[in-house]
Amino acid sequence: MASQNDLATVNAARKLAVLLQNGDRRALARAITVAESSLPADQVKAEALLAAVLPRTGGAIRIGISGAPGVGKSTFIEAFGQLLTVSGKRVAVFAIDPSSRRSGGSILGDKTRMEKLTRDPNAFIRPSPAGSTLGGVARRTRESMLLAEAAGFDVVLVETVGVGQSETAVADMTDLFVLLASPGGGDDLQGIKRGVMELADLLLVTKADGDLLPAALRAAANYQMAFHLMRPKHVGLQPKVLTVSAIEGAGIGAAWDEMTAIHAALAADNRLTRLRAEQARRWFWGEVQAVVSEAILSNANLAAEASALERAVSDGAATPYGAARSLLAAILPALRQ
Amino acid sequence: MASQNDLATVNAARKLAVLLQNGDRRALARAITVAESSLPADQVKAEALLAAVLPRTGGAIRIGISGAPGVGKSTFIEAFGQLLTVSGKRVAVFAIDPSSRRSGGSILGDKTRMEKLTRDPNAFIRPSPAGSTLGGVARRTRESMLLAEAAGFDVVLVETVGVGQSETAVADMTDLFVLLASPGGGDDLQGIKRGVMELADLLLVTKADGDLLPAALRAAANYQMAFHLMRPKHVGLQPKVLTVSAIEGAGIGAAWDEMTAIHAALAADNRLTRLRAEQARRWFWGEVQAVVSEAILSNANLAAEASALERAVSDGAATPYGAARSLLAAILPALRQ
Numbered sequence: 001m002a003s004q005n006d007l008a009t010v011n012a013a014r015k016l017a018v019l020l021q022n023g024d025r026r027a028l029a030r031a032i033t034v035a036e037s038s039l040p041a042d043q044v045k046a047e048a049l050l051a052a053v054l055p056r057t058g059g060a061i062r063i064g065i066s067g068a069p070g071v072g073k074s075t076f077i078e079a080f081g082q083l084l085t086v087s088g089k090r091v092a093v094f095a096i097d098p099s100s101r102r103s104g105g106s107i108l109g110d111k112t113r114m115e116k117l118t119r120d121p122n123a124f125i126r127p128s129p130a131g132s133t134l135g136g137v138a139r140r141t142r143e144s145m146l147l148a149e150a151a152g153f154d155v156v157l158v159e160t161v162g163v164g165q166s167e168t169a170v171a172d173m174t175d176l177f178v179l180l181a182s183p184g185g186g187d188d189l190q191g192i193k194r195g196v197m198e199l200a201d202l203l204l205v206t207k208a209d210g211d212l213l214p215a216a217l218r219a220a221a222n223y224q225m226a227f228h229l230m231r232p233k234h235v236g237l238q239p240k241v242l243t244v245s246a247i248e249g250a251g252i253g254a255a256w257d258e259m260t261a262i263h264a265a266l267a268a269d270n271r272l273t274r275l276r277a278e279q280a281r282r283w284f285w286g287e288v289q290a291v292v293s294e295a296i297l298s299n300a301n302l303a304a305e306a307s308a309l310e311r312a313v314s315d316g317a318a319t320p321y322g323a324a325r326s327l328l329a330a331i332l333p334a335l336r337q
Numbered sequence: 338m339a340s341q342n343d344l345a346t347v348n349a350a351r352k353l354a355v356l357l358q359n360g361d362r363r364a365l366a367r368a369i370t371v372a373e374s375s376l377p378a379d380q381v382k383a384e385a386l387l388a389a390v391l392p393r394t395g396g397a398i399r400i401g402i403s404g405a406p407g408v409g410k411s412t413f414i415e416a417f418g419q420l421l422t423v424s425g426k427r428v429a430v431f432a433i434d435p436s437s438r439r440s441g442g443s444i445l446g447d448k449t450r451m452e453k454l455t456r457d458p459n460a461f462i463r464p465s466p467a468g469s470t471l472g473g474v475a476r477r478t479r480e481s482m483l484l485a486e487a488a489g490f491d492v493v494l495v496e497t498v499g500v501g502q503s504e505t506a507v508a509d510m511t512d513l514f515v516l517l518a519s520p521g522g523g524d525d526l527q528g529i530k531r532g533v534m535e536l537a538d539l540l541l542v543t544k545a546d547g548d549l550l551p552a553a554l555r556a557a558a559n560y561q562m563a564f565h566l567m568r569p570k571h572v573g574l575q576p577k578v579l580t581v582s583a584i585e586g587a588g589i590g591a592a593w594d595e596m597t598a599i600h601a602a603l604a605a606d607n608r609l610t611r612l613r614a615e616q617a618r619r620w621f622w623g624e625v626q627a628v629v630s631e632a633i634l635s636n637a638n639l640a641a642e643a644s645a646l647e648r649a650v651s652d653g654a655a656t657p658y659g660a661a662r663s664l665l666a667a668i669l670p671a672l673r674q
Contacts (some may be wrong), residue, residue, distance in 0.1 A: 050656045058653060139658060146656070195532050222566075229563050277651040284650040287661030288633075288643075295665070296625075306625075313446045313621040314614040316395060319387045319483070321476060324624030328632070 006044055013048035020049075021056055023090075025124055028151045035143045036129045050143060053150035058276070060092075060156045061150045061263050064170035066196065067180030072206040073159055074113035075246040076180060079116070081157070083252050085122035089155055092148035093117070094141050096160040096170050097128035109316050124148060135290050138169040142283060145173065169198045172279055175272060176201040176256075176262050181223060183207055183215035197223075198230060200239050201262050204255055208243035216243045237265060302327065343381055350385035357386075357488050358393055360427075362461055365488045372465045372480045387480060390487035395613070397429075397486045397493045401507035403533065404517030409543040411450035412583040413517060416628050418451070418494070420589050421457035428494055429485035430454070431478050433497040434465035434508050440489050461485065475506040479620060482510065504533050509616055512609060513538040513599050515592075518560060520544055520552035534560075535567060537576050538599050540594055545580035553580045574602060606642055639664065 007267055015036075019027035035046040067073050081091045093114075117123045129140045145156050158174055160166040170179040179200040197203075203223050208216035224241040232238050240258055244251035266272040297303045312318035353371075356364035372383040404410050418428045430451075454460045466477045482493050495511055497503040508514040516537040534540075540560050545553035561578040569575045575593055581588035603609040634640045646664055649655035 047656070047659045051659060053657060054653065068638055132513055133640060141514065143656070143658065195535050198532050226563075226566055229559075229566075251521050276653075278658055280650045280653070281647055283657035284647055284660050285630075287657045288664060289629070291665045292626070292629050293622075310618055313617045316391065316613075316617070319384070319391060319480070320620035320624045321480065322384045323621050324628050325384065327625055328628045 001031040005041070009041055009045045010048040014052055015047045016045075017049055017052035017150070020053060020147065023152045025121075025151070028092075028124060028147060029126075029300075031147045031151075032144045033125060035147065036140050046143065050146060053147065057146040057149040060145075060153055061260070062145065062158070062176075063259060064167075064174035064177040065159045065180065066161075066167045066170060067175070067206075068182070069161055071180045071182050072246060073161070073180055076161060076204070076206060076244065076252075077157060078114040078117050079246040079249060079252050080256070081123050082120065083249075083256060084155055085117075085120050087090065088122075090122045090124075090128070090153045091117075091155045091157065092124040092145075092153040093159065094126050094144055094148075095148065095158045096134070096137055096141055096158060096166045124151075124153065134166055134169055135286065138166075138173065139287070139290070142173050152211035153219055167199055171199040172282065175266065175275065176259060179203045181205050183212045183219045197226060198233065201233060201237065202239055202255070202258055203227070203241045204251070205241065205243045208251065209245035209248050213243075233321045234266065234271065237262060256312040285316065296327070342378070346378055347385040348466045350382045351389055353382075354386055354389035354487070357390060357484065360489045362458075362488070363482060365461060366463075368484045368488075369426055369463060369481045372484065373477050383480065387483060390484065394483040394486040395572065396492055397482075397551075398597070399482065399493050399495070399511040399513075400596060401504075401511035401514040402494055402496045402517065403498075403504045403507060403514070403536075404543075405519070406498055408517045408519050409583060410498070410517055413541070413543060413581065413589075414494060414496060415451040416583040416586060416589050417593070418454040418460050419457065420586075420593060421492055422454075422457050427461075428454075428492045429461040429463070429482075429488075429490040429491045430494045430496065431463050431481055431485075432465035433471070433474055433478055433495060433503045453502075461488075461490065470501055472623065474512065476624065476627070479510050504536055508536040509619065512612065513596060514605065515596065516540045518542050518556065520549045520556045535570065537572060538574065539576055539592070539595055540564070540578045541588070542578065542580045544582065545588065546585050546602045550580075551583035571603065571608065574599060591645075622670075633664070634656060659663050 011035075016027055016031055020031050034042045034049065037043070043088070065077065077093060078141060082092065084091045114125060118125055126144060129137055129144075141158060145158065148156055156174075158170050160170045167177075177199045179196065179202070181203060183205060183267055205216045205220045205223065207257055208220075220241045220243050227239045227241065242258065243254055244255055246252070263272070266275065295308060306327055309323040311317060313320050313323050350371075353364055353368055357368050371379045371386065374380070402410060402414065418430065421428045451462060455462055463481060466474055466481075478495060482495065485493055493511075493640060495507050497507045504514075512534045513635055516533065516539070518540060520542060542553045542557045542627070545557075557578045557580050564576045564578065579588055579592055579595065581592055583589070597662065600609070603612065633643060643664055646655060646660040650657050650660050
């Protein structure tokens, strides 16, 4: 039974949903703020809002973009985003950065790095939400992505600097994953974290201009060779390696053409539909486990018992299974009843 | 409060623990059967047994071994195991194979493939437990590994054929991960699943004899190059690539020397201790989530609701977060109380 307050909240959410679906950027910003809020009232509002707009979501091409610090992600997104908006597309840019709370939100935070795109009426840029855990940040970003789609954005870019497992999180919420790499020698791949190459549908070697052009071409050849040594992520879709120069604007259009080609290929035989459905299923079970863990840790007694058991387990004083059983002894009866 | 039955069970477990710690192989076999059983009484016994022997565990060098079907895992383990037992070591061999129920336990099941090792008094070979999920199989194997250590085994080999994410599960319960690969051309790595190379501490190219020797040497060079293109798993420990011939017994001793060298390097600066503690912590939280999920699915109402919600989510009719909240609405009050 919803309370009077809840009913008022739900009505407010419906009003916001209407503004959102009319493409109002301010409404989108407000909606995302609500989704990012941890206030119980806002959570009720966010759920009502998402439920209301859900039928209008899924229309964007979802692109993950990653690369080590200094590779030129912001410069690329500034140029890439403008290429899209000039052609009439509406672009939303989000960031996954679990460390943003500590770092003060370096990623996308310094909007001057995307001066023009920030002022572009067809672009919407949102820094990473402050979230202690990757799971928390990723959850909010997934919801923001749905809200942007409901607001009629055609392209959603999710950027990550690659803290912890954030590339995997981004690859698991997008249709295709674009990896940026700097020009360099043959050992270049050592600059890419283990397992990340395998997530990429497309690799772009940046700074392919001036003195660095030869090095960029060498690096591109090395990366292409590395891809040949790996199984392709999608059968029949060998990841391409292209060079780009954000300064000269070279290769950006070709990169977009390749992204749309991959997207079309995945959509053609329903792989895109299956991919998104599988992502949603994993997201669901991830949410189930997240909410359970949060609930355990939000209970003072269970939280204390959990950390004591965790210590005992890592010290070899208790078996993980036995410890888990002890922790859950208090929970299971409630589930089994 | 334990019941009379539980007390009797615990006493039986203690008796079994004593036999186990005297190195009785039959006691080990019985203990593992108890650990693999899903009968409530056996679970009580298994927990008491593990608690009793836990102080005596951790003494073995834990080695994961993987490789595609046909690479010659069983032949290698037969030769490798005998090399160890001849030098007075006691070797336990387990298998992680989530598909063993379907396939009838092909992996290690056909013991004639390890005829000599099976009859070796210093070896203990156990096929993969029949378990529907990787998590279930891995859980039992981790416990069997602890039991074998308590029984005084010096080396524990955990083999996997690489179904689903089983290599990751094996790498997460062992000290080092050995990958076997067949001789072949430059595209050889395409036979290795994405992400698996990154788990390896050592790669062995098998069948390095007769006609295949040149191909094996070529393959070894290609794999070594691929490793150079990746970040090493452990700082300062670049994975080596060696060739072995189980038939001629060539390279097996060198492979063991490299494994002990890696193990010593990890032990020297406490990395091994930290690795095992971290594995235990992850195992603990994995167990917490596993038991919670099992509890949800063992409750008819919750199970039905869960699958309906999962369908709604993958059809895009519900948001994962909202669906998870609905599923857990019944559970949370119990946790929060």
